Amino acid sequence: MKVLRNFNQIITLKKAHELDGRNLKNCDLSIIENGSVVFDEEKIIWVGADEELPENYKNIPYLNKKGHVLLPEIVDCHTHLVFGGNRAKEYSMRLNGADYQDIAKAGGGILYTMNKTNELTRSELFDLACERIERINSYGVGTIEIKSGYGLNFDKEYECSLIIDDLKQKYASLGIQIINTYMAAHAVPKSFASSSAYLDEVVIPLMKKLVDDGVGIDFVDIFHEAGYFDNKDTQKLFDMAQILGLKFKSHADEFIDNKGAVLAATSGASSTEHLLCTEKDGIEALAQSSTVATLLPGTGFFLGKPQAKARAFLDASVKVAIGSDYNPGSCHCDNVILVASLAAPHYKMTLTELWAAITLNAAHALDLREQGAIIPGLKPRFSCFAVDSVDEITYSWGRNFKASLL
Ligand code: NIG
Ligand code: FE
Numbered sequence: 552m553k554v555l556r557n558f559n560q561i562i563t564l565k566k567a568h569e570l571d572g573r574n575l576k577n578c579d580l581s582i583i584e585n586g587s588v589v590f591d592e593e594k595i596i597w598v599g600a601d602e603e604l605p606e607n608y609k610n611i612p613y614l615n616k617k618g619h620v621l622l623p624e625i626v627d628c629h630t631h632l633v634f635g636g637n638r639a640k641e642y643s644m645r646l647n648g649a650d651y652q653d654i655a656k657a658g659g660g661i662l663y664t665m666n667k668t669n670e671l672t673r674s675e676l677f678d679l680a681c682e683r684i685e686r687i688n689s690y691g692v693g694t695i696e697i698k699s700g701y702g703l704n705f706d707k708e709y710e711c712s713l714i715i716d717d718l719k720q721k722y723a724s725l726g727i728q729i730i731n732t733y734m735a736a737h738a739v740p741k742s743f744a745s746s747s748a749y750l751d752e753v754v755i756p757l758m759k760k761l762v763d764d765g766v767g768i769d770f771v772d773i774f775h776e777a778g779y780f781d782n783k784d785t786q787k788l789f790d791m792a793q794i795l796g797l798k799f800k801s802h803a804d805e806f807i808d809n810k811g812a813v814l815a816a817t818s819g820a821s822s823t824e825h826l827l828c829t830e831k832d833g834i835e836a837l838a839q840s841s842t843v844a845t846l847l848p849g850t851g852f853f854l855g856k857p858q859a860k861a862r863a864f865l866d867a868s869v870k871v872a873i874g875s876d877y878n879p880g881s882c883h884c885d886n887v888i889l890v891a892s893l894a895a896p897h898y899k900m901t902l903t904e905l906w907a908a909i910t911l912n913a914a915h916a917l918d919l920r921e922q923g924a925i926i927p928g929l930k931p932r933f934s935c936f937a938v939d940s941v942d943e944i945t946y947s948w949g950r951n952f953k954a955s956l957l
Contacts, residue, residue: 554956555621556601559827560938561925562622562666563585563598564911567903568924572912573868573897575903582941587613588621598925623905623923624693624932624956626886629824629845629874631712631734632674632683633747634701636667637878638879642853647663650673652778652806652883661701661738668701675715679752683719687877687885688727688769691934691954696874696917697826705753708735716766726956729934730917731766732800733758736780736788736819745928746780747787755791762795769917770821771799775811781815789818798918800932804829805850816840822916824874824894826859827851829841834860838867843916848875848894849884871904872912892945905945910934933957943954 565581587604589597589611597608641659643652654660668676680697687695697718699711712733719729734755743749761768770791775785783896785801793797798821803811805825812833815823817840824845826833837844844864851858864871873894877885884890887909897904911923922932936944942951 552589552596552611554585554587554608554611555591556604556613557620558586558588558616558621560584560620560941561588561598562620562906562922562941563926565621565926567907567911568926572870572907572915574599575781575901575907577705577901577903579623580903580906580941585833586621588925593930594712595925595927595929597927601774605937616935619935620936620937622934622936622941622957623910623916623925625691625888625909626694626917626923627687627692627750627875627877628696628822628913628916628920629698629847629873629876630687630695630885631698631878632663632695632885633680633697633699633714634668634672634879635676636664636879637883638640638663640879641943642883644832645855647712651922662703662740662879664701665703665738665740667896669704672715673710677717680714680718681721683877683885684722684727684729689953690886690888690951691936691956692887693932693934693956694728694730694914694917694919695920696732698732698734698737700734700945703738703740703803705736705757707719708753712761712766712768719767732770732772733761733768734772734774738774738779746784750780750784750787754788758791758795758797768797771797771800774802775809775814776802776805777809779924780939782809785811785814786818789820794946795940800824804833805957808833812844816833816842818858821918822872824865825850826890829859834869837864839867841870841913843870843872845872845874845913845916846894846898847874847882848898849882849890852874852893853884858894858897861894861900865900870912870915872916873905873908874913887945889949892948895945902941902945906941931957
């Protein structure tokens with residue numbers, strides 16, 4: 552059992568947890584000043600003001616955490632960090648006026664990274680991913696979702712899913728939780744006549760093989776977007792995932808409102824992500840569902856596109872998370888705290904909504920219901936910052952506080 556005492560603040564999100572991450576008010580951060588916490592390997596046992604610490608915990612040797620703030624563990628619920636090469640040139644081209652989709656049509660984009668990824672071996676890709684995970688972890692992020700999707704052929708996609716599985720095993724022993732998302736449906740290689748041909752010949756058979764081989768896939772994802780995968784492809788993949796007992800989600804409404812949010816919400820997706828162009832019907836469908844809306848403001852900033860209508864989602868009682876979308880093309884920024892801090896004033900998001908978006912709601916987007924708040928019974932997954940108050944973290948845009956997970 553561990554006893555940690557005298558945190559300047561413990562940001563419990565107790566009330567936000569009770570409200571299932573929706574309709575949050577400023578006080579729903581549920582801050583305990585001069586707080587203490589007691590936990591074992593499995594769960595949080597007690598949390599409260601230090602002056603209320605029960606007698607039986609007072610005899611246990613403890614660590615004094617004065618000068619620190621404790622938060623529910625920060626989760627990055629959307630990354631694509633297994634890839635080769637980089638697309639620095641594309642960013643410069645975009646600054647000089649080119650458009651993301653035009654660059655992709657001219658041989659750049661996801662298919663460029665596919666070639667670079669196929670040039671690297673399994674161990675080279677693994678080593679690159681380790682560097683990236685460790686940098687993300689240094690910001691205080693303890694759970695990281697990783698999508699495959701730059702192999703884009705049967706063998707390399709299989710390898711990418713195995714790499715993510717290897718990463719999951721390696722980092723579990725260090726307290727970092729990796730979530731493995733299968734996203735072979737990320738783009739259609741030019742050798743296939745259509746998206747449905749690629750889906751039938753690669754994406755679905757490989758999904759079945761991963762299940763048959765017992766590779767621990769946590770989610771299936773698809774880029775539901777004009778020029779990538781259409782409504783029919785997406786519905787088919789969702790149906791197949793369901794038959795195989797896999798949870799599913801989508802990248803939706805990023806460049807146009809193709810009703811991706813509506814489809815995800817009405818199909819029972821765990822989350823749907825991007826949503827830059829989602830309109831009223833998509834927002835309403837999400838509000839009536841348990842599908843989390845994962846917004847990725849870094850991508851809007853990186854591509855220079857108008858941002859998602861975050862306030863409309865929040866005001867409609869949608870459960871909103873924020874992810875980094877760290878990837879080589881549309882957002883080469885791996886710091887979800889920076890992304891959320893930058894976005895909040897544009898999104899007109901409150902501090903409570905911001906923190907819920909990268910802790911509680913981000914965990915729920917990954918169906919991790921046992922974490923996301925500091926209350927007895929939940930898992931002891933924390934992010935601990937050496938600051939005097941929570942305000943300092945989002946105030947210092949982009950500073951790496953080297954927060955620990957405890
Ligand atoms: O989430 N939108 C689709 N996939 C990635 C971009 C991938 C890339 O450009 O390499 C995203 O933004
Ligand atoms: Fe993405």
